[in-house]
Amino acid sequence: MIRISGVSRKFGEREVVSGIDLAIRRGEIFSIIGPSGSGKTTLLRLIDLLDRPTRGSIMFEDSSTEGPEHERRAIRRRMAMVFQKPGVLNATVEQNVAFGLEFRGMQKDRVHERVTSALEMVGLSGLSQRRALTLSGGEMQRVAIARAIVTGPEVLLLDEPTANLDPLSTGIIENLIVRVNRERKTTVILATHDMGQGQRLASRIGVMMDGHLVQTGEIYDIFYHPVNRPIATFVGIDPVSDGIVESNENNLAIIAVHGVSVQAVTALGKGQRVALCIRPEEVTLSLPDACPPASSARNCLAGTITRLLPYGPFTRVHVDCGIPVTALVTRRSSEELGLAMGMRVNATIKATAIHVIPDPEDKDNPPHTTTG
Amino acid sequence: MQEIIDGITQAFQLIITLNPELLEVTALSLYISLSATVIATLIAIPVGGLIHFHEFTGKRVLITIIQTLYSVPTVIIGLLVFLLISRSGPLGIFGLLFTPTGMILGQTILILPIMTGLVITALSGVDRNIRDTLISLGATEFQSIAQTVREARFAILSAVILGFGRAISEVGVAMMIGGNIRGETRVLTTSIALETGMGNFGLSIALGIVLLAIALIVVLIMNLMTSGALSDSDRVRGGPQA
Numbered sequence: 174m175i176r177i178s179g180v181s182r183k184f185g186e187r188e189v190v191s192g193i194d195l196a197i198r199r200g201e202i203f204s205i206i207g208p209s210g211s212g213k214t215t216l217l218r219l220i221d222l223l224d225r226p227t228r229g230s231i232m233f234e235d236s237s238t239e240g241p242e243h244e245r246r247a248i249r250r251r252m253a254m255v256f257q258k259p260g261v262l263n264a265t266v267e268q269n270v271a272f273g274l275e276f277r278g279m280q281k282d283r284v285h286e287r288v289t290s291a292l293e294m295v296g297l298s299g300l301s302q303r304r305a306l307t308l309s310g311g312e313m314q315r316v317a318i319a320r321a322i323v324t325g326p327e328v329l330l331l332d333e334p335t336a337n338l339d340p341l342s343t344g345i346i347e348n349l350i351v352r353v354n355r356e357r358k359t360t361v362i363l364a365t366h367d368m369g370q371g372q373r374l375a376s377r378i379g380v381m382m383d384g385h386l387v388q389t390g391e392i393y394d395i396f397y398h399p400v401n402r403p404i405a406t407f408v409g410i411d412p413v414s415d416g417i418v419e420s421n422e423n424n425l426a427i428i429a430v431h432g433v434s435v436q437a438v439t440a441l442g443k444g445q446r447v448a449l450c451i452r453p454e455e456v457t458l459s460l461p462d463a464c465p466p467a468s469s470a471r472n473c474l475a476g477t478i479t480r481l482l483p484y485g486p487f488t489r490v491h492v493d494c495g496i497p498v499t500a501l502v503t504r505r506s507s508e509e510l511g512l513a514m515g516m517r518v519n520a521t522i523k524a525t526a527i528h529v530i531p532d533p534e535d536k537d538n539p540p541h542t543t544t545g
Numbered sequence: 546m547q548e549i550i551d552g553i554t555q556a557f558q559l560i561i562t563l564n565p566e567l568l569e570v571t572a573l574s575l576y577i578s579l580s581a582t583v584i585a586t587l588i589a590i591p592v593g594g595l596i597h598f599h600e601f602t603g604k605r606v607l608i609t610i611i612q613t614l615y616s617v618p619t620v621i622i623g624l625l626v627f628l629l630i631s632r633s634g635p636l637g638i639f640g641l642l643f644t645p646t647g648m649i650l651g652q653t654i655l656i657l658p659i660m661t662g663l664v665i666t667a668l669s670g671v672d673r674n675i676r677d678t679l680i681s682l683g684a685t686e687f688q689s690i691a692q693t694v695r696e697a698r699f700a701i702l703s704a705v706i707l708g709f710g711r712a713i714s715e716v717g718v719a720m721m722i723g724g725n726i727r728g729e730t731r732v733l734t735t736s737i738a739l740e741t742g743m744g745n746f747g748l749s750i751a752l753g754i755v756l757l758a759i760a761l762i763v764v765l766i767m768n769l770m771t772s773g774a775l776s777d778s779d780r781v782r783g784g785p786q787a
Contacts, residue, residue: 223677246685272682
């Protein structure tokens with residue numbers, strides 16, 4: 174659908190996005206995630222043809238986007254973008270939603286018809302005559318979405334559409350995005366710094382860091398197999414560094430890390446410096462006397478609880494097993510086990526649940542901390 | 546003291562009895578200044594838009610010059626226009642000196658900088674995000690500019706009103722270009738200057754009250770129009786709950 178090849182964009186001397194290669198498939202929800210300032214907005218603006226890349230090219234279907242402005246506008250009119258700030262104009266809700274159609278020279282009665290159905294879809298039918306600037310933040314963002322989808326775009330670009338909204342409005346908008354994708358077969362590209370949102374909505378994710386697209390893949394790949402430390406940290410893992418592969422037989426490796434021996438599945442060979450990524454929800458806690466039967470592909474590490482953090486219906490339990498291990502347990506099981514600070518527990522992790530990443534620069538990294 | 550009291554009494558008599566001379570002077574003032582404001586508006590919005598929406602070298606310098614001209618003395622514009630339209634001047638053949646048309650020309654030039662400058666300020670006040678939104682919705686360059694101007698309409702309206710205020714209250718151009726000819730080019734301000742000199746304080750005060758009344762009406766109209774935007778928030782309070 175959209176093919177981005179080697180795209181870079183400079184503002185002055187600073188390259189805000191560099192060397193992006195990305196193919197967006199028709200009908201998918203693709204999420205660009207990354208911390209603030211990583212270049213997500215700039216990339217979306219390039220895709221919407223609001224800015225021109227300094228280097229590289231963007232193909233929309235089979236058309237080049239490098240032509241004169243009127244050709245770019247024709248392509249742009251097959252897309253729609255929702256910005257982080259809703260950008261509603263000082264007019265009624267209905268007039269706001271009608272802009273895109275009016276710009277295309279559509280007749281008034283048809284405009285009214287399309288606007289009405291778009292407002293119905295976003296659940297704002299009752300407010301069509303209200304001044305848009307008097308709406309709540311969540312409602313304004315729904316106006317912005319209605320305004321974007323009313324033209325029937327093939328591609329919908331969303332830049333942090335829920336960044337400043339409460340959880341309820343966020344939920345409404347997330348449902349709306351999924352509906353637009355399912356019912357209208359609209360390709361959606363969503364930029365967000367919210368990992369969870371990317372996970373909830375997208376079928377594929379691209380991670381941006383410092384202007385680079387560092388990893389692209391299915392949700393599972395990104396969450397369980399981050400390719401480097403920054404991505405691991407961003408997807409909610411505290412990587413444990415200073416590991417070294419001691420032996421590797423048929424991809425089942427023994428890794429020594431801070432004096433603890435851990436089994437993990439990896440192709441990395443003996444002597445390789447590594448960091449371990451353990452997702453908190455993959456760690457099972459049990460009382461010291463109830464260690465599950467030892468198995469070749471399972472690690473059972475004894476340790477002391479150093480911290481308990483409530484996390485919605487869950488509790489994040491930090492355990493010092495020689496290496497810091499974080500476990501995510503339900504609050505109920507936390508209470509059943511009677512978990513408390515300073516208590517001795519066993520942490521069980523399957524060898525397959527430990528993701529090993531090469532860590533050549535571990536000496537340059539700051540000492541590891543166990544902050545949640 | 547007695548003079549002032551007599552003057553005020555006489556002024557109200559003139560106003561209540563709709564003194565023909567008072568009416569004529571007021572009507573001419575309104576005609577000239579409103580015409581100048583309309584013409585200046587028709588120039589200031591496109592020119593202001595052109596400056597705001599385009600990047601060119603010297604843009605900052607140009608805006609600084611425009612801003613400096615906000616406070617150009619009216620007599621300097623009077624002098625400039627006088628030289629232009631006097632019989633030997635480049636526009637002398639049109640015979641505009643000592644005519645209302647000449648005064649309209651002078652007042653237009655006088656208020657053009659402040660109106661253009663304030664139009665630029667008004668357009669700069671529209672969030673950059675709005676322009677991006679319009680472009681991403683498929684607007685052409687012209688469509689996006691037109692909508693941005695529309696978005697800035699309240700700020701542009703106050704620019705227009707300020708321009709009118711400067712036009713109707715100035716003396717320099719009216720005196721030098723109009724010449725204060727009774728029944729032809731005599732307006733409120735020149736009339737006050739003349740009548741005061743002649744000791745007709747009653748008429749002067751009456752003219753002054755009319756001038757202030759016009760200012761009041763203008764302010765009231767402006768408040769009414771901008772409160773049209775504000776009253777929406779009142780409507781919200783009584784409106785349906787979202």
